[in-house]
Every structure is written in C-alpha cells, then in structure tokens.
Amino acid sequence: MGANCGLSRRVGLASEIFEEYSDLIKGAIYSNINDYSKVDDVYQDLFLSLVHRPVPEHVDNVRAYLYRAVRHDIIDLAKKRCIYNKHLCKYSELMRPLSKGRTPLDHVSETEEFENFFAELEKYLSPHEAEAIEQIFRHGRAVSESAEYLGISRRSVSRYKCVALRKLRSVYRDAIGCRGFESV
Numbered sequence: 001m002g003a004n005c006g007l008s009r010r011v012g013l014a015s016e017i018f019e020e021y022s023d024l025i026k027g028a029i030y031s032n033i034n035d036y037s038k039v040d041d042v043y044q045d046l047f048l049s050l051v052h053r054p055v056p057e058h059v060d061n062v063r064a065y066l067y068r069a070v071r072h073d074i075i076d077l078a079k080k081r082c083i084y085n086k087h088l089c090k091y092s093e094l095m096r097p098l099s100k101g102r103t104p105l106d107h108v109s110e111t112e113e114f115e116n117f118f119a120e121l122e123k124y125l126s127p128h129e130a131e132a133i134e135q136i137f138r139h140g141r142a143v144s145e146s147a148e149y150l151g152i153s154r155r156s157v158s159r160y161k162c163v164a165l166r167k168l169r170s171v172y173r174d175a176i177g178c179r180g181f182e183s184v
Contacts, residue, residue, distance in 0.1 A: 024067070032071055121133060143157050
C-alpha cells in the first residue's frame, strides 16, 4: 500500500508541474524536435520521467531543469529510433533471401548447398575451427559434447566456434556485397 501512496504523490507532483509549466514544456519540445509527429510521445515521456524521477527539491530553477529534461528525452528518443532502424535494416538484409516461396526442389537444393558448404569450410577456416563448426552445426552436438568428442576443452571449442562464425559472417557479407553491418 505504501508504494501506491508514494506513486500517487509523485503523479500528483508531476501533474502540478505540467499544469504550471505546460507552455514552457511544449515550447521546449517544439524548439528541439525535428519530427512534429513525436511531440505527444516526448510530452508523455517527460511526464513519466517526472513521475519516476521527480524534480529534486534542491533545484532552484525548475524551468531550466525541465528544458534540460526535454532535451534529454528527445535525445533518448532519437537514439532509440536509430537503434531500431539499424536492427530493422540488419533484419531485412538477413531475411531477404528467405522471402521467396519455398518448394521441395528448393529444399533439395539447399540440402546439397549445405553439404557443399561443409566441404568448403576449410577454405575459409582453420582445421580446428572447421571441425568445431561441423560438430556443432552438422552433427547437432552441444559445445560440451563436441569438446568431449574432439578431446579438447569446452573453452577451446567455444573459441573455435566464435572465431569461425566471425570469419563466415565476413565471407557472407563480402559475397552479398553487404557493407555497414560490421556488428552483425
């Protein structure tokens, strides 16, 4: 019950600030934002921010505090949007080949390509890396099972897998001409 009482008090304080400084808040938002369709989002985010973290009592200049809070919320919104767009681009690049209709012939072709892929691994990977990838992805063994089968430590198998996947991602990006996705 005490948490609800504290929350009610913080909501009341945020409401009082919004009543008193509404024009200032809206003006600060409009002067700092490029996409006016996001004005309501920033306005509501600021309210929630003030409920979560009320204006400290030691703040003398509430107007300056609110202006700064608006700017920080807009910056956070821009960062979130940028990150979302990057993830969306990565996803669309990775899913592009999968968007075609699949037939049984496609499955057979993919199976042959899969077998050819494992035959070609040693062109791109060291023998240890290729063996680790083959054990994990071709034979479906866990890292611990692969380590036991190969007679090496789990850490070594995990490291070989990590390095091999990084190399294969690089080869894949080069093959499809995809640039700008270095963190994939």
